[in-house]
Amino acid sequence: MADSAPVSGNASPPPSEAGVSRRQFLGQGAAVAAGLSALAAAMSPLRHLSDDDLPSVEEFLQKHYKEMTPADKERALERIREQVKKRYGVDAKVSDPPPLDGVEFVYGLNISRCIGCRKCVHACVAENNQSRSPEIQYIRVLEMEKGSIDLETANHHYDPEQVPRPDKWYMPVQCHQCANPPCVKVCPVEATWQEPDGITVIDYDWCIGCRYCEAACPYFARRFNFTRPEIPKDEINPNMSYLSNRPRQKGVMEKCTFCLHRTRVGQLPACLEVCPTGSRKFGNVLDPNSEVHYILKNKRVFVLKADVGTLPRFFYYFDERGSRYHEPITPDTKGKELKEGA
């Protein structure tokens, strides 16, 4: 309705320097007013911006994580505590555990044992304060056809009554914490980087949300907050850290951090603790007595997409014996296997 063009009235005889006639003045004024009101109407959705969406002065001026002094860091942690309190009514313990000397974490996954129950997926969501609506999951479990490792035939959305299904095997994928991470390389603002213990982290307060890292990742490990994350108040995990599971904002990237708020203080990742089959092994690869060290040395190990040169710290392995696939095959599953294999 409102004619919004930046038209200065009927400007045909242009206004002379000497003076502007009354009619012209009114015409121009009306046009300017119409234009401004149209602009205001166009920008009206902004009134729904919540306080959380707008950065406070402090947030706006906050430095990059690596440039913060200890005092800066303490202030940032305090601010996060206050925000969590205000938004979720929870007294959170927000820390910033540093990487440990002489530690490089790796993660092994036993594909002979994994039954595809997705308990790890949900434990991860609960532990890391991921958005529940829309739900963000760091771990994607693929149901693979027996005899194939072709990702393009993987079933992402399997939903049977009971797992494991016969003639399938399961391959959970999460951030591989690559030693040569393509996501870190592409970030234009250095909002994501690799820590000395091998974990690639994101400064959620620095990310500009360009999603270049998401395009670069060959493992579909990164997730973007397309809208404001929603977490029920009673589901908040109060044990938080700056670089891992503190609540994220809208418009930033997030991903698995090997639960660094746990693993840097001697605990195990949540996905490992919940696994009912013991398929998940985590530890310090530099420690010759660690389980992961033993597995890498003695088991049959492979990494996903070795051809892309990312040098993952997440590997898969299988048992020569004792696997569920070595259990005797019942007559009817055998027949099915033969039929499908044909």
Add this chain to the structure above:
Amino acid sequence: MKRYLTFLWDCFRLSFVGDWRYHAWMTVLTLITLGGVYAWCQQLVHGLVTTGMTDQVSWGMYIANFTYLVGLAAAAAMLVIPVYVYRNLHLHDVVIFGELLAVSVILMCLLFVTVDLGRPDRFHHLLLRFNFPISMLTWDVIALNGYLLLNLHICGYLIYCAYCGRKPSKAFYIPFVFVAIAWAISIHTVTAFLYVGLGGRPFWNSAIIAPRFLASAFAAGPALIILTLQVVRRFTRHQVSDEALLTLRRIVQVAMLINLFLLLCELFTEFYADTRHVASIRYLFFGLGEHRALVPWIWTALAMNVVATTLFMLPASRALKTLNVACVLAIVGIWIEKGMGLIVPAFVPSPLGEIVEYRPTLHETMVCFGIWAFGLLVYTILVRVSVPVLAGEVTYARRWGAHPKAESSPLVSASQPEPKL
């Protein structure tokens, strides 16, 4: 200084003056732009969930349009090279329109990148921790802004000299012209490298992307200029010779042929080898299972490009009507191919083999239209202002508006409305 401010003020006032067609055209563009502002504001409130993008297809129409427009900015270079390198004087008068186009197009590119950001409020982080030279995106920031500044300087200087009624000093713009030529090549190369450098995306991870990108840019850019110049000639008193248009036609001819040849190379490599890398391009051309959202688009684009190339090759396209048809086909065909056809398939299937299709939403489409309208608005104003100034009708000595009737009446007719681009 005072003179420069007066110049800016006169340009500002001049941009509001024109006949009813000019005003109607500007009103329509402004309304579409405001529609885009509205949709973008909603996006700021709700997040990028208002778009059709997902974690699987994390770039969509915004980046597709951005990619295409970077190509269009080549138009300036393709006009400048013949004039300054080969001394082709037919094009001399029209170079400035190419550069003005580059300015508006680069502005659109920057807007498309901005609306794609999840946190535009943190834009200043780019200045504080600039991951140069590791991240190709930082190269692109430099390339695009540098190209914008170069072109702003060249056109601004030439127009300001005309306004002051003095001859432009060559030392002040010729070196920049040559830098801008190299720079124009670099903006395409760098933008292509943005995609090419991703090892996890086999569809992009191919050396042919950058040359193909250049070839299609050098076709679509001058094709758009051919159309624009006819609009300028029709609605202003600026003279554009047919020879200039036909010189551009030759450039488009060659570029279209190279583009088709490179496409052939790409199709052969992918489909004959038939490795697993073929999934994305198979999705683009034939669909994967019931997922075939892009199939009609790419075949339309291919048909348009083939018909356009044929028309450009035939002597018939020396006639302007046929030439214009060929130009429109080439512009639209390349828009589909370089935009949606280059960006979206790289995400389908996802790196873990999941197929999630991308469908742009109304919001996203409104933002895109808004930015296009804004670009056209800027370009119209730039042309509207520069034509009378370059023609010497408005100078510092004879300021527009200072002598009411006598000076202004020819200007009112010199308007630039409703080009059907």
